[in-house]
């Protein structure tokens with residue numbers, strides 16, 4: 001599966017594909033990728049192990065196992081998705097399964113940031129609209145959707161849905177700056193001069209103002 | 210503090226923030242180091258970066274190579290990365306190894322006024338010292354290694370003001386479980402939680418760390434407590450604490466940091482510590498807590514938002530609404546973790562276990578949070594107290610907090626655990642069940658074999 005996944009790179013303006021519905025509030029990172037799979041020095045195999053325990057429990061009926069959902073790339077969730085640990089293994093596992101965009105009622109903060117930093121946009125919609133969208137997708141799982149980061153609108157053939165996304169998030173996705181390392185390093189001289197002002201790095205010399 | 214560390218304003222509400230202390234462990238760093246090498250980058254400030262190994266270490270036999278080849282590979286990768294990038298590693302048997310959130314404070318690395326990050330959500334612990342401390346993901350670990358800075362949005366601050374004082378047999382763990390129960394596991398999203406008030410002022414540093422450690426379970430990325438005399442006394446003389454002239458200068462700087470009396474908060478909530486009883490979770494999120502004298506809540510008594518997850522919890526935990534929590538039989542007792550694996554936690558548990566015996570059929574074990582904690586505990590003879598009572602005494606690490614090592618629940622075993630998360634499958638078995646409580650409560654459960662009010666055993 002992994003070699004088929006195209007990882008996000010550079011500017012991200014649009015995401016399109018089938019939707020997959022995963023219902024439930026407070027789905028935590030341990031459920032997304034159970035801790036025993038974290039024993040790895042790279043993320044390569046995580047795609048197969050995403051939701052491993054939930055899938056085992058549901059014996060083939062879990063959305064990530066259902067045939068029709070294979071190849072889906074837009075995940076539709078409910079509240080507080082991704083709560084729990086800060087490990088990036090969770091969004092990495094989703095990414096490697098094929099998820100490129102998550103739409104939900106709300107997201108846990110670190111998870112949200114982790115998604116952004118690997119190029120997975122997370123957009124929000126009201127409880128009511130999520131529930132409508134989830135129904136629509138479940139009725140027509142093969143429908144193609146397109147999400148436009150600039151307008152923050154998700155479109156199917158028959159419907160369009162407004163979503164919310166922080167301005168900063170959509171800007172860095174579009175500009176490609178979500179891959180933050182080079183942006184941060186470009187400030188090296190400023191970083192060095194800040195380091196020279198911080199009391200605990202400079203024998204606690206400081207000015208009282 | 211925020212301004213002092215601000216490198217640059219970025220797009221949106223984001224700031225490039227300078228990081229004063231970066232802590233690294235074996236689980237979230239290998240991919241970050243690999244990405245660094247892929248981009249041909251160096252670690253910008255290796256001297257502000259410290260590494261330890263905690264999540265995967267076995268607690269029975271630590272002989273190298275580890276029996277688990279995956280665990281061995283992870284530690285070897287960390288060792289190699291630390292050598293290549295000149296990062297100090299607190300390795301096993303160095304005297305400083307342990308859970309990252311235990312060792313940084315106890316060696317004096319964590320200090321007031323710092324920005325502290327680690328690829329681990331419980332980095333909120335370090336906020337107990339008046340530091341801005343939060344967990345980051347692996348991409349950000351890479352960013353901090355490369356640039357000693359990261360992009361982050363400023364958080365709002367909710368002050369949790371706690372009046373009164375904790376009663377006997379009620380601990381910091383009960384306080385924070387109570388707060389999470391009342392505020393919920395999502396309320397903290399977008400906030401830092403600042404804990405203050407008479408009850409907090411009375412707490413020791415170790416108790417304050419327990420509180421800030423679990424701020425993340427309320428959804429708050431940071432916990433924070435203003436530094437005070439307790440903080441300075443704790444830090445004095447520690448390995449990495451300022452020494453000589455610097456010490457006095459440090460204290461005068463630290464004194465300028467405390468948020469002043471008329472600071473405005475985005476929100477405030479007030480609690481009364483004296484009203485809190487030993488608190489324990491019955492469900493599958495840390496917010497599903499109840500007092501020891503209460504029963505598993507009935508669905509209709511819960512807020513509509515909490516009903517669905519309650520249904521899931523009744524079913525997963527195999528508990529009935531209305532059933533009292535007291536008396537619930539336990540299979541495994543675990544004392545340890547970055548929440549409650551410090552010396553005072555072991556002392557509180559040992560007090561209960563002293564001259565008693567673990568109930569028949571119960572597996573009970575103690576995993577000190579660090580080598581320093583283990584040594585200090587041994588010096589007081591706590592290891593013998595536990596061993597005589599029938600507990601196993603283990604080597605330091607995260608252990609059954611998340612069961613990435615051989616310590617794990619089997620089948621649908623139920624544990625009394627001093628750790629911080631009771632998520633489904635957290636303790637190593639997909640059906641395993643976890644009840645979170647204070648270390649003294651865990652010890653009480655070990656002795657009686659069921660959930661017990663520790664106040665009756667003091």
Ligand code: SF4
Nearest residue numbers: 331546547607610611
């Ligand atoms: S003790 Fe538990 S919560 Fe703390 S760092 Fe280790 S695994 Fe994470």
